[in-house]
Amino acid sequence: MSVHAAFDLVRDETIPEIASDVRLYRHKKTGAEVMSYINDDENKVFGITFKTPPEDSTGVAHILEHSVLCGSRKYPVKKPFVELIKSSMNTFLNAMTFPDKTAYPVASQNLQDFYNLVDVYLDAVFFPLISEDTFRQEGWHYEADGTQMPLAYKGVVFNEMKGAYSSPAALLGKVSQLSLYPDNAYGVNSGGDPKAIPDLTYDYFKNFHRRFYHPSNAKIVFYGDDPEGRRLEMLDEYLSQFDAAPVDATVKLQPRFHEPRHIESTYAATEAEPGKKTGMITVNWMLDEIEDPETVLALNVLEHVLVGTPAAPLRKALTDSGLGEGLTGSGLADDLRQPYFTVGLKGIDEGDGGKVETLVLDTLRKLAADGIDPLTIEASMNSFEFALRENNTGSFPRGMALMFRTMKNWLHGGDPFDSLTYEKPLEALKARVAAGEPVFETLVDRHLNSNTHRVTVLLRADTTQAEREVAEERERLDGVAEGLDEAGREDIVEITAKLKALQDTADPPEALAKIPSLGLNDLDRVNKPIPIERDTLAGARLYTHPLPTNGVIYLDLAFDLRRVPAELLPYLSLFSRALFQTGTAREDFVSLTQRIGRSTGGVGASRSISMMRDTASVAAWLFIRGKAVPDKADELLAIITDVLTSANLDNRERIKQMALEEKAGFESGIAGRGNGIAAGRLGASLNPASWANEQSSGVSYLFFLRELLKGIDNEEGWLRIKAALYAIRDLVIDRQSMVLNVTSDAGLWNAFRPKLEGFVAALPASDAAPRLWLPSTPVNEGLTFPGQVNYVAKGANLYTLGYEHTGATAVALRQLNTTYLWDKVRVQGGAYGGSASFDPFSGGFVFTSYRDPNLLETLAAYDGAAQWLKQGIGEQDLVRSIIGAIGAIDTYRLPDAKGFTSLMWELTGNTDENRQVRREQILDATTTDVSRFADVLGEVARAGQIVVLGSETAIKTANQERGGFLSVTKVL
Known part of the structure; x- marks a missing residue:
């Protein structure tokens, strides 16, 4: 191994848990630190992160994140970021603003494409153009098309954050965080408050970049199978253009509260139906800085123990109480220097806030004093360990997951290697639990029950807020207009016209040509195959995929949903959840949840409804997906058998709770997925598959849930609901039309096959025929x-x-x-x-x-x-x-x-x-x-x-x- 002359090698370790050699370098001239992960992962990752603690809620860090990607010294075009989106083979390309940092990660499987991305990003962050026009476009500006026209605010981030503040759930989360940290950077909104964004000046914006976007304040990550020497060469080409500089980016510690606090705020709402519960509440604790790896791991397990599943004791106490419709975003936020834990309910009576707070505190005291069910702890420990060993980050590149995992310690002066290894702290934690030590009860007592740095936040619905905020913005804009003379008004009209002209003007071809890109000759003309073997098993279609799965068996079962009549489609989501959340003939849902956690890597249900390729047919499937190690394969199949054949679909209270959660989740999440809701509503008239999706997950489904909840408490209504759920099970759970899909190491399949065959043979058979679904009539x-x-x-x-x-x-x-x-x-x-x-x-x-x-x-x-x-x-x-x-x-x-x-x-x-x-x-x-x-x-x-x-x-x-x-x- 040869170290580039511009860098000092600070540390070099082989870490089996992530199958990587990991080297920490420090750039000699600037002090920039680099974590270099060397492994055989073809999905290469680069990321550069700056500590960017904001001083106010003008959104300067967020606006800058947008703006640096709008042209740079080497790539002087309006949108190099978009040109990369257009032409790159990237597997990830974005940037993110956090409460204390701004990150710029990219990923690609193609080496040349990867180098292209890295170069554009390095030039963007260190040498951005960030003109005042870019600031206006991405941040905010006054807009008027004539001197007599009223002023308006325009800007991408301004409107993005207006959308964020339109989401009650997002607003509650933000108020909860800010209330815990009134005296440091976490007490302001790094994304920007729409009321504060127009206070941001271009000079402050430019200075923010000068202060924080410097190599001396940079943490850089490379990950994957690319040559390490080239990584360091590329970095030095940029870093060496700077000298070391002192960067004061410290996030100071928030002083602890000596007694709990209570805060009330409001969100914009329309006039609610009589009796509708519109309040939301969280109880929040700030924790101290935690650097010990075992404690960090234990707190993450504790999160799962308390709220990680519907059967978790704190979550269950809240949902069983009847005080609310569903949990708020709850759990441990451990990416801040001082983490916090939050839990709460949405859909509460606004007068019941005190009852919810008391229930939370009483439940935690009881858990600490009486002990947590050992089976719950065992299930959470197994689930957490399975996730660590599987290292399944889905479509999110593994290198990026590692980057963010290390960033909390690394960013604030801690050891970035601490979060990469887990064997020693995990074994120590398991040994303490096995010895009977009340590990999690002690954590609850220390970090929650005895913690006076607590804030309870109650969010109330305000039916006049939306109108009031529009009026306040109009008043502010009119006040600005009144203070302008004719020249000032003409300046705004001129700026508006200039910005629009600039936006309409295409980049010169010679400037666009500077954006690095692959050529057509760099692309394979043949698709990458996925290995598949087609067979049958006990009369069912079978597909197997011999792939390296690190000793895990992935099992997918598909059941044909075309048998479900149109009037039962809205029940599909509840049915899917009810299979795993109502219990079975053998056990209640708490025991079933514990059993799943103790024996598997997870089992659950999902759905897919689409049109078939080149036909007018619908492909509609219910999936049961599970994963386990080979010695737990029998138990995985036993669990699935129990839920498919004997789920307690007549568990009235659980069905009601799930319906309330579904309704509350839809309502609180509208602002976060409004484009999908509108598109789904439109698609319902275009084809039967989209119509079925809208019935089972769109606006029609929300209306259905509201009606269902009106009738679930009377006997006639409940009998109708129960009959619908059992009818779906009888129609859909059928071994003859079922499709099996197994992905595993080739050597595991032979031993698993006879077990799977016995499982299939024991399932019921049904002869139900496909039903006809028709799209709705188009309506604007x-x-x-x-x-x-x-x-x-x-x-x-x-x-x-x-x-x-x-x-x-x-x-x-x-x-x-x-x-x-x-x-x-x-x-x-x-x-x-x-x-x-x-x-x-x-x-x-x-x-x-x-x-x-x-x-x-x-x-x-x-x-x-x-x-x-x-x-x-x-x-x-x-x-x-x-x-x-x-x-x-x-x-x-x-x-x-x-x-x-x-x-x-x-x-x-x-x-x-x-x-x-x-x-x-x-x-x-x-x-x-x-x-x-x-x-x-x-x-x-x-x-x-x-x-x-x-x-x-x-x-x-x-x-x-x-x-x-x-x-x-x-x-x-």
Whole structure:
């Protein structure tokens, strides 16, 4: 091993837990620290993180995070970030603002692409252009199209945070955090408060970058199978341009409270139905700095013990109380210098806040004094250990997960290696538990019961708040306007026009050419195969995938949901949860949950409903997915047998609790997924699969839950609900139509096969036939909720408009999303996002916007897409969009995800041959193909359906201007 001359090797360790050699380097000239992970993971990761503690809630760190990626010294274009999205093979590309840091991570499986990403990001963070126009665009600015026009605020982050503050759940979480840390950086909103963002000046913004974006304040990570020497060379090319500098980025410790505090706040709501519970509450504790690895691990296990499952004792006490409809975001937040623990209920009577607080405190005191059920502890310990050893981060790159795992200690002067090894602290913790030591009871007593640094936050519904906030913003803007002379008003009009002109002006081709990109010759013409063997087992279809799974057996069971009649579709979500959360004939749901935790890596249910490829058929499946090590395979199958054949679907109280949780979760999460809600509502008229999804998870499902809860307490209503759940089980649980899918190390399958065969043979058989589902009638609809932003959708079924899809459609969409919609909806419109999506199986196409201050303007942008696309795109843009489209296909997957993806291909008729043809069509796409897509977009502009989720005022105003084109439905 040779160390680059510009770096000192501080530490070098081999860490078996993460199968990596890990080296800590320090750059000699600047002091920048680098963690270098060397392993055989092809999903390479780079990340650079700066400690950026804010001093106020103007969102400076967040706005800067957006802005540095809008052009740099080496890459002087308006949006190098978007050019990378368009043309990179990345498996991750983004940036994130946290309460005390800002991180810029990227990942790719392609080495040259990885180097391209690293170079663009390093130049962006160290040498950004961050002009005042960028600050205005990404942060905030006054906008007016004429000197007599009223002023308005515009800015991407400004509207993003308006959306965040429209979510009661997000608002509660933020108030809870801020209330615990009134005297340090964690007591302000690093993302930005919309009321404070307009106080941010360009000078302060620029100075924030000078203060914190310096190598002396940087923590850098490389991970994967790329050559280590090149990592250090690339870094030194940038770092060596700086000298060491003192950077005061310390997050000072929050002084402890000597007695608990209580805070009340409000959120914007509409007039509630009589009897509706609209309050939300959390009880929050700040913990001291914790550096001991065993204590850190134990606290994470404790989180699972207390609230990690529906049967966890603190969570169960709250849900069983009847005081609320569901848990708030609860658990341990351990990525801050001083962590905090939070727990609470939403959907409470506002007068019951004291009762909830008392219940939380009494439950914790009782657990500490009387002891926690040893089976609960055993289940949590096993679940946590299984997760550590499996190291399954899903689609999130493993290197990034490690980066964030180490960052808390590393950022604040601790040892980054402490969080990488777990064998010693885990074995020590297990030994203490096995010896009968009350480990978790002691933690509860010390960190919660005896902790006076506690804040209880009650959030009340305020039906006048939304209107009041609009009026306050208008008053503030009018006050600014009144203080302007004619020259000042002309300046704002001129700035508005200049910014719009800049946004409309294309980057010079020679500047765009500087953005590094792969070429078409760098792309494989053949799809990467996923190994599959097709067979039958006890009459059921069987797929197996021999893949290296580190000794874990992944089992997927698929049951045909097409047998469910239309009127029972809204029950599917409750049915899926009820299988695992109501208990069985053998045990109550607490015992079942403990059994799952003690014996498996997890078992649960999910659903997928889509159209089949190249047919008018629906593919609708209930999945039971589980994982276990081989010596627990029998128990995994026994658990699944019990839940499928004897789940207590007549457990009235649990069904009611789940319905309340589903309703409360939907209502509190509307602002976070408004684009999906609007798109789902629109899609219900496009094809039967989308209609079924909307019935079982969309706005229709929310309305269904509200009606179900009105009737569940009377005998007639309950009998109807119970009958529906049992009917679904009898129709769906059938070994003859079931599909089996196993992903495991090849050597494990032979021993598991006979066990699985016996399991299948014992399941019931059913001869139910598929039912007919029909899409709804198209309606232009305005869905109202008390938010400050809109989510605007417009779409149509392109196949009914005569469009013939090829793989080249993906290229046209890539160009549309990364250029036209990015510019028109986000950059110029000020929305946080805008996109277009197309489902080649159904023909469904939809435009959507996210956290959008506009409505009619966004619809006009959608309608202009056809004309823009018809103008054609250049060869450079075409190639880049082809590369990006292939990158979306060649996504990185862990073994279990490969097995499940292959199963989905089988169930939807997406054959290897079809996918290969699509890949070749993408690679061979031409500008003519892109222009052809413009023709059908013209038809969408003319005949497309519209659904908007937005404020009542915005929808009413749009209806006044467009002659009542939206029917109005109140959602919240």
